[in-house]
Amino acid sequence: MIQFLEAPLSTPxxxxxxxxxxxxLYRSNTxxxxxxxxxxxxxxxxxxxxxxMAPIVRILxxxxxxxxxxxxxxxxxxxxxxxxxxxxxPMLKASKKREAAQLGKNSxxxxxxxxxxxxxxxxxxxxxxQSVRLxxxxxxxxxxDILERPTQ
Numbered sequence: 058m059i060q061f062l063e064a065p066l067s068t069p070x071x072x073x074x075x076x077x078x079x080x081x082l083y084r085s086n087t088x089x090x091x092x093x094x095x096x097x098x099x100x101x102x103x104x105x106x107x108x109x110m111a112p113i114v115r116i117l118x119x120x121x122x123x124x125x126x127x128x129x130x131x132x133x134x135x136x137x138x139x140x141x142x143x144x145x146x147p148m149l150k151a152s153k154k155r156e157a158a159q160l161g162k163n164s165x166x167x168x169x170x171x172x173x174x175x176x177x178x179x180x181x182x183x184x185x186x187q188s189v190r191l192x193x194x195x196x197x198x199x200x201x202d203i204l205e206r207p208t209q
Contacts, residue, residue: 089173093182096189097137103196104130106204113207123200126192133192136185143181144168 107127114120173179 089182089186093186096186096193099193100130100133100189103193103200104134107196107200110204110207114203115208119203119207123203126196126200129192133185133188136188140181140185 104127107123107130111120111123111127114123173182
């Protein structure tokens with residue numbers, strides 16, 4: 058789908074209007090999409106590493122701190138699930154309009170518009186992204202040293 062979205066806009070007469078609109082929408086939200094993607098990769102990696110290393114941490118206070126970060130990470134994942142759940146209904150409506158058994162291009166458009174649309178979910182998405190940024194910064198400051206040397 059990315060190849061489709063990166064199609065040049067120089068020949069609009071050969072492309073359906075929906076493709077041109079998707080390309081414009083995609084390009085205008087590229088920074089947000091890529092930042093959200095990177096934040097989620099960093100966040101999930103840190104949570105997974107914490108879950109693996111928490112039982113090994115020797116000092117009780119440090120182990121409790123790591124577990125608290127794991128719990129707060131789970132709460133953030135709950136917020137992500139709620140954000141994605143909000144996108145589900147418009148996607149399903151878009152797929153029913155075409156009466157297709159699968160989610161199609163219109164569903165993808167609805168997802169992007171819902172999660173990054175100014176009049177729909179952009180504010181909640183940005184707040185979620187800011188929460189993940191803050192969680193990552195706090196994790197690095199509080200837990201990174203602990204997880205590098207868990208037995209000390």
